[in-house]
Amino acid sequence: xxxxxxxxxxxxxxxxxxxxxxxxxxxxxxxxxxxxxxxxxxxxxxxxxxxxxxxxxxxxxxxxxxxxxxxxxxxxxxxxxxxxxxxxxxxxxxxxxxxxxxxxxxxxxxxxxxxxxxxxxxxxxxxxxxxxxxxxxxxxxxxxxxxxxxxxxxxxxxxxxxxxxxxxxxxxxxxxxxxxxxxxxxxxxxxxxxxxxxxxxxxxxxxxx
Numbered sequence: 051x052x053x054x055x056x057x058x059x060x061x062x063x064x065x066x067x068x069x070x071x072x073x074x075x076x077x078x079x080x081x082x083x084x085x086x087x088x089x090x091x092x093x094x095x096x097x098x099x100x101x102x103x104x105x106x107x108x109x110x111x112x113x114x115x116x117x118x119x120x121x122x123x124x125x126x127x128x129x130x131x132x133x134x135x136x137x138x139x140x141x142x143x144x145x146x147x148x149x150x151x152x153x154x155x156x157x158x159x160x161x162x163x164x165x166x167x168x169x170x171x172x173x174x175x176x177x178x179x180x181x182x183x184x185x186x187x188x189x190x191x192x193x194x195x196x197x198x199x200x201x202x203x204x205x206x207x208x209x210x211x212x213x214x215x216x217x218x219x220x221x222x223x224x225x226x227x228x229x230x231x232x233x234x235x236x237x238x239x240x241x242x243x244x245x246x247x248x249x250x251x252x253x254x255x256x257x258x259x
Contacts (some may be wrong), residue, residue, distance in 0.1 A: 056179025059085070061203050063104065063176060064112045065216070070199040084117055085172065095168040103169035107133075109178065115203040117194035126189045130181055137174035197224040 061083055066076040076080055079098045086093035110133060117126035145155025164190055184192065191206040193213065197220035206213040215221040 057183035057205055058179065059172060060111050060114075060180040061205060062087075063108050063172070064115060067105075067108060067112075068200070068202070070201055076101065076108065082169070091170060092171060095171070097168070098180035100167055100169040103167065104172065107169060107173040107176070111180070112203065114180065115192050115194055118189045119194040121190075123189035126192065127184070128178060130184065133173065134181060137170055137177055139174045139178050175259040185246050195220050197221070197227075208246040 061110045063076075066081070066085070067074045079096050079101060082101055082104050083093040083096045084105070086096075104219075110129065114126050115121075117129060141159055143157055143159060145157045181191075187205075187207065190211065193204050193206055194206065195202045195216035196214045197216075200216060200220050202216035202220075204213065204216040215224060
C-alpha cells in the first residue's frame, strides 16, 4: 500500500460531517468501522467509546483543511504536527500481498501503529498520510468544496492546482448555478433596458403634444 493512500483516511473521516447542513453520519460504532474500508482487522477493534474520540479527531482534521483552504499554510502545518506528535506511527516494510512472478512478495512501505484504541490508530494513519500528501504536493492542495452549502474536504492532485470541488456532482451543480445566475443578470439587464426605452419613448411622445 502506497503511503499517499493513507491521506484518504483523513478525507474520509472529515467528510462524515456536513456542518453547514447539520448532518453527521458518524453516529455509531458500525459507521466508525466503515471508515477502515478493507482493513477489517482494525475495524473489529472499534467500540462505542471510540465514536466520541473519532469525532474529536475529525474536528481537528477539519481545522487543518480550513486553515489550508483559507491560505494559512503555517497554521495548517502546526495543527497537523500536533496530531503527529499525539498519534505517532512506525514505518515498516511489508510484503503480505500476493508474490510476484519471481516468488518474492511485493515489498512496500506500511504505516504500523501501536494504538491504545481503534480511533487512536485511525488518527495516527490519517495524520501521517495527510503529512505525506502535504509535503509532496503542498499545503495549498488541501481544500474544502467551493459549491455551497457543501464544504467537504478534498485533496487536490491536479497538475495545475485547479481543483475547487469535492466531486463531479458538486462541480456540475456549481456550474449550473453560475450559468443560471448569469442568465438572471442578463434577463434583468434586458428588462431594465426595455423599461428605459419605453420611458424614453413616452417622454418623447409627451414632448410632441
